[in-house]
């Protein structure tokens with residue numbers, strides 16, 4: 057404990073010499089308390105979002121590539137509603153994992169909606185009583201079904217899985233009951249508060265969840281948007297609207313999507329400046345990296361600013377931990393630090409996995425069915441398919457993207473950032 061405390065003091069001291077109270081390359085989704093200080097641009101898309109809400113489009117998607125800023129964008133829009141004289145009730149985001157069952161999905165929505173309503177004033181006593189009753193049932197059900205998951209870890213997951221099954225047969229609180237309670241809550245919100253409920257369903261990407269299951273689950277909510285005062289925003293990968301509209305229940309219920317493009321280099325720079333200013337502890341703070349370094353990180357990120365911020369964050373951590381002299385570092389130093397943090401991810405892979413990444417970084421995005429890739433790898437389609445499937449579990453290494461009707465794979469930013477090193481030679 058003492059040692060840890062001492063270590064933390066030393067780190068804080070070094071951080072202070074640089075002029076910051078914490079690592080300025082903040083790399084998480086922007087949370088309400090810091091959002092307006094750190095958020096840049098997106099004005100046009102924000103307008104579009106509010107327009108969709110005004111048009112009463114009750115269900116639409118925010119689509120964009122990995123780490124482009126989708127979750128932060130939604131938060132920015134939902135927090136800025138006063139700008140347009142609206143203040144819908146916004147719930148916490150709902151996510152769907154590969155283990156999410158129908159019941160756990162609906163229970164998590166009920167909880168999120170109840171929690172959001174709890175902090176709003178203006179509800180009648182009668183409504184409060186009704187909500188209280190629903191909350192009691194929901195809490196008991198969640199305790200029974202998600203206790204394990206909340207405790208986290210592998211054991212937790214196992215428990216949820218086994219319970220999720222028994223839960224489906226629970227005679228007490230069925231999906232129909234839950235949907236009817238959601239309807240009632242929507243009506244209470246409309247009558248007492250004259251507000252809609254804004255419900256974000258986030259992280260809808262094929263490597264995080266089963267999109268066919270998502271189509272089914274989102275389809276369950278269809279009736280809520282027509283009659284019961286809900287706005288549902290689905291946030292995920294490009295093509296999400298097309299995918300979600302593929303079932304009978306959800307066909308033609310989605311309004312136009314909002315497509316988020318990557319931030320320009322100028323905006324990325326602005327975002328960095330805002331971070332440096334926000335986290336500084338004194339006036340003469342030192343900018344750790346010069347513009348050439350930012351340019352190359354931006355280039356490697358291919359629009360994934362989540363990776364860009366995360367990489368700068370880890371690079372700065374190395375400067376701190378190794379107690380580098382306080383000054384602004386240029387490319388030559390920064391590339392060494394970058395290699396130091398990224399090479400391990402590559403080095404720990406098996407030889408044929410490395411080979412695939414090297415080949416793809418040379419020939420660009422390809423699909424396992426492309427002859428050129430098969431010849432370069434000297435492997436058949438099935439073997440390559442297995443490799444890409446495994447590697448794309450980590451989208452910093454390999455990413456799947458749609459190119460005119462077919463899926464291709466391209467190397468992720470970790471591999472791009474190693475392009476000038478001897479690591480990307482064909483392994484012998």
Ligand SMILES: Nc1ncnc2c1ncn2[C@@H]1O[C@H](COP(=O)(O)OP(=O)(O)OP(=O)(O)O)[C@@H](O)[C@H]1O
Pocket residue numbers: 082083084085086094095096097098120121122123124125126127128129259327361362365
């Ligand atoms: N407009 C913005 N201005 C400044 N920083 C931003 C902006 N948008 C996103 N960021 C930052 O970029 C990173 C990625 O943002 P976010 O998590 O919102 O992206 P995402 O598209 O939801 O990512 P994922 O694909 O992982 O879900 C975060 O560190 C966030 O703080």
Ligand SMILES: [Mg+2]
Pocket residue numbers: 085126127128258259
């Ligand atoms: Mg996100």
